Amino acid sequence: MRGREDEWTGLMRSAMAGDDAAYHRLLRAVTPVLRAAARRGLARAGQPPDQAEDIVQEILLAVHLKRHTWDSEAPFAPWLFAIARNKLIDTLRRRGRRVFVNIDDFAETLPGEVPEETASAGEVATQLSTLPQRQRDVLQSIAVDSTSIKDTAAKFSMSEGAVRVALHRGLAALTAKLRDH
Amino acid sequence: MDTDQLIRSLAADNAHRAPRVGAVLTMALLVAAPLSILIFATFLGVRADVMSAMHNPFFDMKFAVTLSLAIPAIIVSLHLSRPEALMRGWGWLLLLPVGLLAVAIGSETMMAPAMPMTMRLMGKNSRVCLLAIPAMSLPLLAGALFGLRHGAPSHPALAGALAGLLSAGLAATLYASHCTDDSPLFVATWYTLATALVAAIGAYAGSRVLRY
Numbered sequence: 001m002r003g004r005e006d007e008w009t010g011l012m013r014s015a016m017a018g019d020d021a022a023y024h025r026l027l028r029a030v031t032p033v034l035r036a037a038a039r040r041g042l043a044r045a046g047q048p049p050d051q052a053e054d055i056v057q058e059i060l061l062a063v064h065l066k067r068h069t070w071d072s073e074a075p076f077a078p079w080l081f082a083i084a085r086n087k088l089i090d091t092l093r094r095r096g097r098r099v100f101v102n103i104d105d106f107a108e109t110l111p112g113e114v115p116e117e118t119a120s121a122g123e124v125a126t127q128l129s130t131l132p133q134r135q136r137d138v139l140q141s142i143a144v145d146s147t148s149i150k151d152t153a154a155k156f157s158m159s160e161g162a163v164r165v166a167l168h169r170g171l172a173a174l175t176a177k178l179r180d181h
Numbered sequence: 182m183d184t185d186q187l188i189r190s191l192a193a194d195n196a197h198r199a200p201r202v203g204a205v206l207t208m209a210l211l212v213a214a215p216l217s218i219l220i221f222a223t224f225l226g227v228r229a230d231v232m233s234a235m236h237n238p239f240f241d242m243k244f245a246v247t248l249s250l251a252i253p254a255i256i257v258s259l260h261l262s263r264p265e266a267l268m269r270g271w272g273w274l275l276l277l278p279v280g281l282l283a284v285a286i287g288s289e290t291m292m293a294p295a296m297p298m299t300m301r302l303m304g305k306n307s308r309v310c311l312l313a314i315p316a317m318s319l320p321l322l323a324g325a326l327f328g329l330r331h332g333a334p335s336h337p338a339l340a341g342a343l344a345g346l347l348s349a350g351l352a353a354t355l356y357a358s359h360c361t362d363d364s365p366l367f368v369a370t371w372y373t374l375a376t377a378l379v380a381a382i383g384a385y386a387g388s389r390v391l392r393y
Contacts, residue, residue: 018196020193
């Protein structure tokens with residue numbers, strides 16, 4: 001457990017220093033832990049586990065857009081779990097449930113019980129379709145078609161800078177829509 | 182979109198760097214401050230006898246009190262803009278103005294004051310005080326909330342209340358140079374009421390706009 005969390009902190013430091021691959025690895029590493037915790041939180045609130053993936057995706061978006069609030073001198077896991085807990089509470093509240101979220105839902109996850117699959121979620125896909133055309137095209141190209149920023153720029157006759165701006169704005173708009181819908 | 186695809190798009194956006202919350206908060210307060218100063222200059226202004234008032238320790242004490250509210254409130258609000266932050270160990274900072282006021286009230290009592298207690302407490306400007314501090318706070322509060330929105334507070338209402346405290350502290354610093362009531366009893370009563378009002382507005386606004 002300790003080792004895992006130290007590894008996350010190290011990856012996040014590299015990510016903040018500009019290592020995109022480390023960032024990708026970190027997000028992939030935390031996702032199963034978040035998924036297991038989200039399922040457990042939903043089960044405890046008497047909710048079906050099928051919303052877990054929506055929560056996981058909301059957590060990942062919040063982690064991404066708020067990562068400047070992480071202090072690189074501090075361990076990464078408590079910061080991550082605080083965001084995750086906040087998002088889980090928000091989701092349950094939106095569904096009008098009384099909320100009992102235990103921070104240990106996030107901290108206690110054992111590697112053995114972590115489901116490994118990736119799953120799709122409805123909410124992000126729904127909100128994605130309401131984004132402006134350009135942001136949607138860029139997000140689709142990079143996320144779904146797995147095209148690089150450079151090739152996406154060529155595909156849409158945009159500059160790489162414009163692709164980066166559209167990507168970031170798209171992610172920010174997606175997060176705002178998920179929060180407010 | 183499945184989660185792996187979402188992660189791919191997040192990793193592609195890793196190069197994007199956001200400024201620190203402190204930088205955004207500072208900028209937002211600097212943009213808002215001229216509006217508060219404009220309200221001050223239009224409706225209030227510095228009191229006429231300011232030069233002689235500066236020799237009165239209770240006049241100077243007002244600024245110590247208001248700044249000892251504003252500065253710690255800024256520090257604590259920035260602390261709370263981190264999701265894992267707790268109030269524990271930080272709350273005492275907000276007691277600084279309370280302690281200063283208690284000391285000031287104690288020393289005024291011992292100095293055989295010229296006016297009876299009720300007159301010192303009621304003063305001549307209580308209504309202006311209750312109106313002016315919240316009015317000058319509002320632009321600063323809006324700026325503070327804008328700045329803190331850049332953070333990720335786990336307790337939006339609490340962070341909003343802190344935004345209220347910091348803007349009231351700054352507004353009260355301006356107001357203190359206008360007000361001719363220097364008794365710490367007046368400050369403890371009316372400044373506190375005005376500040377509590379702004380903090381309540383901040384808490385309400387924060388619970389709506391500081392969720393991330």
